[in-house]
Amino acid sequence: MKELREHAKELLEKGEVSAVIGYSQVSEKRTKPIIVTDPQDTDQLVFNEYCLNNLAVYLTKARIKVSCRTKDKTLKLAVTAKPCDVHSVVALIQENQIHREDIHIISFNCHGVAKDFGFEFSGDNIASKCINCETHKPLYFDKIFGEEKETPKASDDAMERIQEIERMSHQERFEFFKNEFDKCIKCYACRAVCPLCYCQRCITDKTIPRWIESSSHMRGNFAWNIVRAFHLSGRCTGCGECERACPVDIPLSLLNRRMAIKAKKSFSYVSGRSLETPTLVGSFNEKDNDELFM
Amino acid sequence: MNNIYMPHLAEIKEIIDESPDTRTFRLKFKDGDTADRFEFKAGQFAEYSAFGDGESTFCIASSPTRKEFIECSFKVFGKVTQALHRLNRGDTIGIRGPYGNWFPLDELKGKNLLFIAGGIGIAPVRCVIDNVLDLRNDFKDLTIISGARSVSDIIYKQEINVWKDRTDIKTIITVDPGGETPSWDGEVGFVPAILEKTAPSPENTAVILCGPPVMIKLTIPILTNLGFKDEEIFTTLENRMKCGLGKCGRCNIGNVYVCKDGPVFTYAQIKRMPQEF
Amino acid sequence: MDEKIILKDDLLRICGDVIDKGHILLCPVMNEYSIVKDFSRIKLDASALPAGTSFKCYVFPKTEPVLYYKRSKSDVQLIDVNIDRKNIVILGAKPCDANSLNIMKHLFNWDYSDEFFNLREKNFIIIGLMCSHYDEYCFCTSVDSSPVSEKGSDIFLIPVDENKFAMRIITEKGSEFISPYAEYLKTGDENISKQITENVKLPKVAFDSNEVYEWLGENFESPKWEGIGNLCLSCAKCAFVCPVCHCFDIVDEDYSYTEGRRMKNWDGCQFGNFTMHASGHNPRDIQSKRYRQRVNHKFRYYVDKFGEILCTGCGRCSRGCPVSIDIKEIVSNCKD
Numbered sequence: 043m044k045e046l047r048e049h050a051k052e053l054l055e056k057g058e059v060s061a062v063i064g065y066s067q068v069s070e071k072r073t074k075p076i077i078v079t080d081p082q083d084t085d086q087l088v089f090n091e092y093c094l095n096n097l098a099v100y101l102t103k104a105r106i107k108v109s110c111r112t113k114d115k116t117l118k119l120a121v122t123a124k125p126c127d128v129h130s131v132v133a134l135i136q137e138n139q140i141h142r143e144d145i146h147i148i149s150f151n152c153h154g155v156a157k158d159f160g161f162e163f164s165g166d167n168i169a170s171k172c173i174n175c176e177t178h179k180p181l182y183f184d185k186i187f188g189e190e191k192e193t194p195k196a197s198d199d200a201m202e203r204i205q206e207i208e209r210m211s212h213q214e215r216f217e218f219f220k221n222e223f224d225k226c227i228k229c230y231a232c233r234a235v236c237p238l239c240y241c242q243r244c245i246t247d248k249t250i251p252r253w254i255e256s257s258s259h260m261r262g263n264f265a266w267n268i269v270r271a272f273h274l275s276g277r278c279t280g281c282g283e284c285e286r287a288c289p290v291d292i293p294l295s296l297l298n299r300r301m302a303i304k305a306k307k308s309f310s311y312v313s314g315r316s317l318e319t320p321t322l323v324g325s326f327n328e329k330d331n332d333e334l335f336m
Numbered sequence: 337m338n339n340i341y342m343p344h345l346a347e348i349k350e351i352i353d354e355s356p357d358t359r360t361f362r363l364k365f366k367d368g369d370t371a372d373r374f375e376f377k378a379g380q381f382a383e384y385s386a387f388g389d390g391e392s393t394f395c396i397a398s399s400p401t402r403k404e405f406i407e408c409s410f411k412v413f414g415k416v417t418q419a420l421h422r423l424n425r426g427d428t429i430g431i432r433g434p435y436g437n438w439f440p441l442d443e444l445k446g447k448n449l450l451f452i453a454g455g456i457g458i459a460p461v462r463c464v465i466d467n468v469l470d471l472r473n474d475f476k477d478l479t480i481i482s483g484a485r486s487v488s489d490i491i492y493k494q495e496i497n498v499w500k501d502r503t504d505i506k507t508i509i510t511v512d513p514g515g516e517t518p519s520w521d522g523e524v525g526f527v528p529a530i531l532e533k534t535a536p537s538p539e540n541t542a543v544i545l546c547g548p549p550v551m552i553k554l555t556i557p558i559l560t561n562l563g564f565k566d567e568e569i570f571t572t573l574e575n576r577m578k579c580g581l582g583k584c585g586r587c588n589i590g591n592v593y594v595c596k597d598g599p600v601f602t603y604a605q606i607k608r609m610p611q612e613f
Numbered sequence: 614m615d616e617k618i619i620l621k622d623d624l625l626r627i628c629g630d631v632i633d634k635g636h637i638l639l640c641p642v643m644n645e646y647s648i649v650k651d652f653s654r655i656k657l658d659a660s661a662l663p664a665g666t667s668f669k670c671y672v673f674p675k676t677e678p679v680l681y682y683k684r685s686k687s688d689v690q691l692i693d694v695n696i697d698r699k700n701i702v703i704l705g706a707k708p709c710d711a712n713s714l715n716i717m718k719h720l721f722n723w724d725y726s727d728e729f730f731n732l733r734e735k736n737f738i739i740i741g742l743m744c745s746h747y748d749e750y751c752f753c754t755s756v757d758s759s760p761v762s763e764k765g766s767d768i769f770l771i772p773v774d775e776n777k778f779a780m781r782i783i784t785e786k787g788s789e790f791i792s793p794y795a796e797y798l799k800t801g802d803e804n805i806s807k808q809i810t811e812n813v814k815l816p817k818v819a820f821d822s823n824e825v826y827e828w829l830g831e832n833f834e835s836p837k838w839e840g841i842g843n844l845c846l847s848c849a850k851c852a853f854v855c856p857v858c859h860c861f862d863i864v865d866e867d868y869s870y871t872e873g874r875r876m877k878n879w880d881g882c883q884f885g886n887f888t889m890h891a892s893g894h895n896p897r898d899i900q901s902k903r904y905r906q907r908v909n910h911k912f913r914y915y916v917d918k919f920g921e922i923l924c925t926g927c928g929r930c931s932r933g934c935p936v937s938i939d940i941k942e943i944v945s946n947c948k949d
Contacts, residue, residue, distance in 0.1 A: 228879070257878050289850050290666065576889060579861075583727060
């Protein structure tokens with residue numbers, strides 16, 4: 043923790059970055075994002091198993107980007123990112139939303155985070171994305187902290203649920219998602235917390251024509267959740283923030299993970315893993331599997 | 337059930353193309369009862385529906401003294417105004433209203449009135465002008481200064497001709513520099529500049545001022561310089577509205593709900609509001 | 614005050630009768646107020662935190678039609694809506710939820726009466742339950758309420774022991790509701806229940822709402838808003854889980870070329886396009902202005918208009934905020 047704070051302080055004092063986006067402790071088992079611009083405030087920065095937020099979401103925010111521009115040069119933005127959040131940063135770079143040279147990635151050796159704030163970090167309460175996680179070390183970073191530790195063992199409920207859904211008949215699957223989407227209240231928290239939902243104007247806000255009904259009845263809810271899942275196919279890095287943010291507990295990760303599995307099977311592509319690879323949707327290969335075409 | 341969101345149906349009796357992007361509808365309620373009961377005052381607004389696309393908020397542009405039709409003018413901007421623009425004579429639209437407050441014409445009796453309008457802002461002003469003209473003896477000198485971007489953008493050309501023909505009103509129409517045509521015989525210049533040139537006396541005079549925010553912003557200092565008091569400058573505020581009933585929560589500026597406490601405010605009132613326009 | 618004692622089993626029997634009569638029974642089950650058909654699921658746990666969402670959606674639905682229209686060539690026919698007038702009994706409402714309808718009532722009856730709200734509200738019977746547990750986000754005591762507040766409840770329950778409740782009948786509506794079940798009610802002792810309510814641990818008063826009111830009036834422009842605006846991600850989770858947030862949108866929806874309906878949907882002041890004019894101009898164009906509006910609306914504007922704070926102190930908005938913005942912390946630290 044001390045090294046993290048000193049590093050952040052140094053970055054700010056030397057004027058290398060305009061801000062450090064990090065975590066600060068709110069209570070014993072809760073942290074919140076903090077945007078540090080004053081070197082004095084760096085002693086609020088923390089990193090632990092309760093750093094749930096994916097801070098990559100702030101990298102595309104216009105007001106934060108603007109604050110990096112000084113009269114003669116553009117300063118870097120330092121972001122504290124778990125190894126899985128680095129995937130989102132990479133995906134944003136792949137999609138040309140940010141440039142690698144503008145971002146200073148501070149990362150950690152990670153052994154998992156709690157499933158939500160307020161839960162003691164343990165095998166029972168580990169976030170589902172952490173269970174089969176293969177990146178305990180970040181793929182890209184400018185500075186790394188933290189010691190390597192064993193991830194607590196747990197069973198992957200989400201994976202089991204995906205398999206369970208795969209086994210369902212068409213009708214059953216439809217009923218399952220119908221019941222889940224029925225709960226949606228269209229608060230768009232899933233969209234707000236998603237680092238890859240960076241569109242300046244979301245399709246659901248467009249009114250001429252209105253592609254997605256804004257009412258949160260069944261039809262509108264289906265349209266929104268399915269369109270979002272499609273927009274994230276081959277792009278979602280699986281940070282699980284949408285599911286955590288959902289006030290009515292729709293299992294959004296099930297959808298997104300299912301799409302990611304499909305992308306991996308069909309195109310051997312996993313989002314946010316390599317800066318050199320073009321994005322799945324943005325590239326074409328004549329050998330591409332075409333079974334998805336209808 | 338007394339459904340406050342239920343509009344009255346009205347037929348489009350006539351469509352007047354005021355300018356390439358602005359239209360006036362002359363409307364008549366389908367239900368005779370509603371037509372008799374629909375009372376409003378100059379400055380009030382209504383919610384107009386294009387069924388299938390939604391509702392939009394404009395002022396009632398005709399004078400309450402002329403009961404034959406209700407008129408509204410709108411500029412094509414968004415989803416609903418585009419839909420309204422597609423309608424033809426004989427089609428049906430919905431009207432909910434009248435809502436909001438009004439210009440206090442009763443209190444202004446015996447005064448000179450100065451009307452200043454820019455662009456589509458002339459719609460609420462026209463309602464007051466026609467209202468005042470129908471009660472001409474109650475008021476003293478009337479002056480109109482109205483501006484448009486270009487000659488083709490001038491709306492209410494018919495009404496303006498009527499006003500120009502009358503000797504008991506002074507009518508000045510101006511277009512922005514570059515918007516004039518070779519045959520244009522009116523003024524050329526922005527409204528604040530023309531106002532400064534005209535320099536009307538503030539003596540016993542109230543101002544009715546409507547137009548785009550930037551025009552209002554630049555006009556008010558000139559009025560102040562000329563000696564007009566903040567309490568004597570009446571203007572209307574426009575904010576996005578959905579219900580018009582003080583419920584949907586988007587038109588407020590501070591604790592003032594434009595739909596219920598407005599849309600008509602004096603400049604003195606506006607100065608006291610939080611600056612969030 | 615009319616105070617009775619009722620056994621838990623008898624209370625459940627009443628619930629069974631309520632369901633048999635065809636009324637809707639709402640109870641906090643699993644993190645939400647849900648319609649209960651099987652009353653063995655009813656827990657009546659005074660130590661539970663507020664459910665994830667309030668029962669607002671039953672009186673002010675997340676989406677509802679306000680009218681139906683049919684179009685032919687140039688004519689339009691309008692069809693009014695019928696509101697389901699079933700009685701709704703809410704058993705075990707938290708004191709912070711129970712008062713929500715009273716607070717919203719002002720807005721929906723300000724000059725124009727919104728019958729969509731009123732007709733439903735009229736058929737609500739709220740059986741409140743004392744609250745014996747709070748967490749770091751609860752702040753009912755700072756907004757003129759408390760875990761033992763009877764405000765908004767028609768009947769108020771105080772757990773005496775595991776099987777017994779003291780029952781206070783607060784309103785006419787409550788007394789009318791309970792009168793057919795007089796056989797279950799025994800005479801209670803006010804002193805016992807008073808002793809219980811007096812011993813309830815109260816969340817610390819975090820701020821003085823009058824001071825917050827004053828501060829907001831003087832600090833419309835404050836660097837604080839900018840800081841919060843940078844963190845806030847502009848979702849409407851806070852507004853949608855709030856028991857008293859009431860802003861809505863009205864949109865038309867065609868379901869065929871000739872038919873459609875006009876919907877009234879929840880809307881949130883944190884959305885960027887909430888106040889956007891058709892011209893593209895937006896009075897609250899950046900997040901800091903939108904957050905300022907939210908706090909001002911709750912602690913100043915609503916007080917100006919209706920004399921009440923637009924907040925029940927349930928803490929849902931903060932507990933659920935994806936980026937952990939805590940409204941209690943913001944208003945209590947406003948002066949720092």
